[in-house]
Amino acid sequence: MELVLTIAIGVLTGSGIWLLLRPRTFQVIIGLSLLSYAVNLFIFAMGRLAVDVAPVLEDGTGNSDPLPQALVLTAIVIGFATTALFLVVLLANRGFSGTDHVDGREPPP
Amino acid sequence: MNLAAHLVMLPVLLPLVAAALMLPLGERRRPLKVMLNLASTLALVAVAVALAMRAGTGAVDVYRLGDWPAPFAIVLVADRLAALMLLATSVLAFCSLLFSLARWHRVGVHFHPLFQFLLMGLNGAFLTGDLFNLFVFFEVLLVASYGLALHGSGSRRVQAGMHYIAVNLAASLLFLLGVSLIYGVAGTLNMADLALRIPAIAPADRPLLEAGAALLGTAFLTKAAAWPLGFWLEDTYAAASAPVAALFAIMSKLGVYAIARVWLLLFGVAAGPSAGLGADWLLAAGIATLVFGMLGVLAAQEMARLAANSVLVSSGLLIAMIAVGNAEVIGAAFYYLVVSTFALGAFFLLVELADRGRSAAADILAVTREAFGEDEDEADDGEVGVAIPATMALLGLAFLACALLLAGLPPLAGFIGKFMLLDALFAALTPAAGLAPAVAWLLLALLLLSSFATLIAMSRAGLNRFWAPLEPRVPRVRIIEMVPVALLLAACAVLTVAAGPALDYAGAAARALIAPQDYVEGVLPPPATPEVAP
Numbered sequence: 001m002e003l004v005l006t007i008a009i010g011v012l013t014g015s016g017i018w019l020l021l022r023p024r025t026f027q028v029i030i031g032l033s034l035l036s037y038a039v040n041l042f043i044f045a046m047g048r049l050a051v052d053v054a055p056v057l058e059d060g061t062g063n064s065d066p067l068p069q070a071l072v073l074t075a076i077v078i079g080f081a082t083t084a085l086f087l088v089v090l091l092a093n094r095g096f097s098g099t100d101h102v103d104g105r106e107p108p109p
Numbered sequence: 110m111n112l113a114a115h116l117v118m119l120p121v122l123l124p125l126v127a128a129a130l131m132l133p134l135g136e137r138r139r140p141l142k143v144m145l146n147l148a149s150t151l152a153l154v155a156v157a158v159a160l161a162m163r164a165g166t167g168a169v170d171v172y173r174l175g176d177w178p179a180p181f182a183i184v185l186v187a188d189r190l191a192a193l194m195l196l197a198t199s200v201l202a203f204c205s206l207l208f209s210l211a212r213w214h215r216v217g218v219h220f221h222p223l224f225q226f227l228l229m230g231l232n233g234a235f236l237t238g239d240l241f242n243l244f245v246f247f248e249v250l251l252v253a254s255y256g257l258a259l260h261g262s263g264s265r266r267v268q269a270g271m272h273y274i275a276v277n278l279a280a281s282l283l284f285l286l287g288v289s290l291i292y293g294v295a296g297t298l299n300m301a302d303l304a305l306r307i308p309a310i311a312p313a314d315r316p317l318l319e320a321g322a323a324l325l326g327t328a329f330l331t332k333a334a335a336w337p338l339g340f341w342l343e344d345t346y347a348a349a350s351a352p353v354a355a356l357f358a359i360m361s362k363l364g365v366y367a368i369a370r371v372w373l374l375l376f377g378v379a380a381g382p383s384a385g386l387g388a389d390w391l392l393a394a395g396i397a398t399l400v401f402g403m404l405g406v407l408a409a410q411e412m413a414r415l416a417a418n419s420v421l422v423s424s425g426l427l428i429a430m431i432a433v434g435n436a437e438v439i440g441a442a443f444y445y446l447v448v449s450t451f452a453l454g455a456f457f458l459l460v461e462l463a464d465r466g467r468s469a470a471a472d473i474l475a476v477t478r479e480a481f482g483e484d485e486d487e488a489d490d491g492e493v494g495v496a497i498p499a500t501m502a503l504l505g506l507a508f509l510a511c512a513l514l515l516a517g518l519p520p521l522a523g524f525i526g527k528f529m530l531l532d533a534l535f536a537a538l539t540p541a542a543g544l545a546p547a548v549a550w551l552l553l554a555l556l557l558l559s560s561f562a563t564l565i566a567m568s569r570a571g572l573n574r575f576w577a578p579l580e581p582r583v584p585r586v587r588i589i590e591m592v593p594v595a596l597l598l599a600a601c602a603v604l605t606v607a608a609g610p611a612l613d614y615a616g617a618a619a620r621a622l623i624a625p626q627d628y629v630e631g632v633l634p635p636p637a638t639p640e641v642a643p
Contacts, residue, residue: 020279025271032278035279036282039286039289042286043288045293046289046293047292047293067292067298068289068292071289071292074245078245082248082255082274082281085252085255085256085274086271086275086278089255089259089267089270089271092259092262092267093264093267093271096267096268097268102271102275104264104268
């Protein structure tokens, strides 16, 4: 369980950073999305991993930490909104500059 | 219901309600939106004054949302520093709003709701008492600022805006990582609770906590545009429309505020083994930003870039001064923070007025008019206010005042701020203060050098623009555009005349940050503390 989650976060972060550093705007936005998935999983893991436990207090059965789950929900919503906004800016930039390069002009060949 | 107890909530609630009311109104009902926006912003000034007067007596106003006890509930805290920042924000916002009414609020859609949302985010971030809500309010203000940075459209703004958004999204992810690491180790996100728990963190967990704090600090430094995280700032601020750029002058100060608040509260002298974590890094980042901004000021060709680089200079100066960690130095830094925010705001507005007659800025305006219809401008010319005579003389005078304020020359408040910083640094040179002499001398030298660099750059820009311009065209300036500049400069003049009380207030704010017992006990009343330590 821990290993799977760790590898997932690692792969997502690695791919995200790689894409974030690429010169095309679409790659940048996919990179940011992957990074935000990684961050969401990470927040979740900070509440400690537990299987088959509800995030509410019940007698005797133990509980998982509800706070990181609430934080993740907030982070997902905010991430979703900002990604959508970034997409709009990306398209506007494509319209103005006629290229999908992040600097708005193609590098000299 | 006791209204005074709910005063702390108003700086967040008021802009939220105003913006929500404005959203469904179409662009045709703009006069109504203007009224709402003006009313809300003026009310915010009044609320901020009331809060500052309460906080000035040393009271820490804590507002528990839903009235749950503190470590569980979300709290808003208005202490001296928060009230000071609220006041600076609302005054600056009022002035840039007035300025925008002449023409800028018409060049794009949803200017007024975004303006109020930005204020809500700023006010919330200054007031919040826990780290996750700091993140939420940061996001609120950033999303609004993305919209405002693009206000008026045009390829230059969209280009700069995209870089700005990408960098800030990445920084927000670092912020989240830092927050979750701190939560994973300490088990709380309430700042006062964290301040109590951090000294007792097990040594094995400490590296994780410090890594989380470092990530959080990186995110804050990105917002404060510290070198090398601040390359987004110059283009974005220089490209943004004038009233937006003026309002953005407080946004980089929010990064500085967050560093001062979180770092001094969580890693102050009481933090046990983690005390002063990363002080050297902060100092280095501040000095590097100061030097970079200084070179940028000297190299700037356009006045808008000169203004943007002046933001870097003041940001770097403040970060370095906070890293010194001495109450007198930080108190003087807070005073300087307010002065430089007002001066930068006035300067950004002035730059647009002075550049208006020239072709480069005219190009940008032409683009925005193309994008959003040009019918209104001709029709409305002269309706909002009349063009004033002796324009160049007034603009030149205002420019001179900005130059004096930013370079820190007498007789204005910029001089008093820098002089108090120098004085406090000299006082900190004694061995008891614990500041390395080399560092203090370096800061002293940089403080004077940066003033000198600003003076050179401002004189050059002033000579080229006002004294011996290449294309001597007098820009058409309306009274409503000159009034906000004059108001901001008048605020600086008030800070000059009332320097004594203002410095006392800032000094008390700094001392309360260094020794945060009042803050912690205000949020967590003493009966709650025994169960905190495990």
